[in-house]
Amino acid sequence: MQFCNQSLYGGITLGIAIDSIKSKLNCEVLHDELAFEVRWAVAGDSIVLQLVAKLEDGEYMAFGPSGDNAKTQMVGGDPAVAWVDKRTLKGFAEDYYLDAKSQCAGVRGSCPDQRLVDNTNSIRLLNAALVNGYSIVTYQRSLKAADELDRAVLTNSSQAIIWAIGPLNSRNEVSYHPHFTKGDKLIEFGRPPVWNCPMPEEDDEPAAAAPQREPAQKQPQPAQVIKPNPVPTPKPVAKVEPWDIPAIQCYEPPDGVFYAQMGPTGGKQGYSAITGHVGWGISWYINGLLIPEINVVRGRKYTFVVEGGSNPDVPARYHPFYITNDPVGGYFHKTDKEKEGVEIYAGVRRTRSGALTAVGVGRLCNWTPAQTGPEADEFPSFGAYQRSLTLECEEGSPGVVTWTPDRHTPDTVYYQCFTHRHLGWKINVLDECDAQEADESRVVQAVALPDDLASEESVQ
Structure with missing residues (x-):
């Protein structure tokens, strides 16, 4: 054949x-x-x-x-x-x-x-x-x-x-x-x-006429053409509008503590629509929000309580947190060429050999969808989707990353995963912040830092 x-x-x-x-x-x-x-x-x-x-x-x-x-x-x-x-x-x-x-x-x-x-x-x-x-x-x-x-x-x-x-x-x-x-x-x-499978359609186009030679000649039958099975032509795909996820403003939270946990990307209206990048179905949640933009002020100290997983032997459950000028992330697996021009501002420590090791490592907490219920694409807003998620945490302690942006910090940096690409999003670095008090628009999980981690610093 x-x-x-x-x-x-x-x-x-x-x-x-x-x-x-x-x-x-x-x-x-x-x-x-x-x-x-x-x-x-x-x-x-x-x-x-x-x-x-x-x-x-x-x-x-x-x-x-x-x-x-x-x-x-x-x-x-x-x-x-x-x-x-x-x-x-x-x-x-x-x-x-x-x-x-x-x-x-x-x-x-x-x-x-x-x-x-x-x-x-x-x-x-x-x-x-x-x-x-x-x-x-x-x-x-x-x-x-x-x-x-x-x-x-x-x-x-x-x-x-x-x-x-x-x-x-x-x-x-x-x-x-x-x-x-x-x-x-x-x-x-x-x-x-x-x-x-359903039987394919036959080719309904007439075969080209053969040149006339001898009247008695019989022309060979054309070979049949097998086409894909018919499926209705889909309507043009409308541009997906991303969910409106509120940014974390420069005056919130008042204590400057952020909780970095893992969760789903939210279907077509979530990560991919917000960032323009294809993810892996998981992404960072900051204070319960799917990859919000974070606004910070130079000279102020910030603390990220990291709960992205601590077992490097299970890549799908290991997401060290770091802050960088790289919009892609995944520094650990970049080539030397890809690392050129990449700066890291928090979340790593340099060893005596000069290698960078992640310190933004802690127990795994996942915002988890219900096993039964609507798919992410069926929710009209992130708020409605968020209410369908439940935070599930493993045993263990969180990691802590501290960071004080200064005059050398670019206006835009990114929170990312040290071992995987495209899990995080933007941090906007400001010179000053309107010190207006605003009503808390979001409930932020309050967790006391363990005594043995409260003073843990990352090297900038």
Whole structure:
């Protein structure tokens, strides 16, 4: 069966009559609403797969073996991440290893194999196209695990798989995905071909007339064209208006104490709409607010009570707090080139060797959504969304970061996570503050600092 050079179903000839699709290829629906399908054929010691989905610009689709053959498990999974750049029409298929449920930071998290070990991209891109709004990517991989970052594709039994659809971040790497495998999904890759998808449409365009030669000559029938399954064309996506989250003014809180905790990004109206960056589904909450802008005054001392996690062995639960001139964050995993021009004003200490180590480390507190209830995008305001969250804290003590901005501090700096990118937002540094007293517009959690941490200083 010809599957490579003529393998794209989206309007490109496959050379297989539509009536015989069911006897030639496998197909399974992964997400009906987005018309996300996986199609495949086993060929010798390799497997050719095709992912088809209705994606928005800048989104990826991922599919591959689960981290556990018997159940769907993201950690340890070996997916291919595929997308088509809608500007250049160039296709991509990258081999990933999912070390943890967090963004790729250094050698931990959800990372391309190539970021972890050289020459370990075991995915071979065969073709890619955009057809009628569908992203279609065809790729090939070995049935066996090609290296220590891969998992084998089983052909003698059912196997659990994982899939996801989400936005690419600024590095063209995966970020938090709103659509993903729920429950256990198993596929028998070695089965006889079964087409468990809606049947594609036939090409309704008439074939070009052949030149007239001999009257008795019979022209060959044109090969059938397999198109993606029909899905109603979506309406143009309206620009998402970010939630109106009040800034923390220069005169509040009166004691200059801020509580830095973790929480969800708030869907499309939250982090991404406010900052213009793609996050990982978690972000800083300051005094119970999702990434508010903070206004501070030069010469005044501020204290940040940090509850972002203290276990570096679990990247998804470890978020040291620091203040920097860098709008991206994640200083710990930056290259030497990326660190050029980056200043850190609080949250780190320099060791005798000259290395910087984070001191903004404490127990983990999470603003947690209810397990049942509306999704974040269904809330009309942040205030309504905030009332659906519950603060859950682990045992342990918070960390403390102190900071006194001075005349050398830029007018705009950022509070960030030392080990992950794009979790925080802006701090506006002012020369003076209108000393007007204002009614407290927000309830701020009051927590006494532990005696052994109250005097802890970070090196500026």
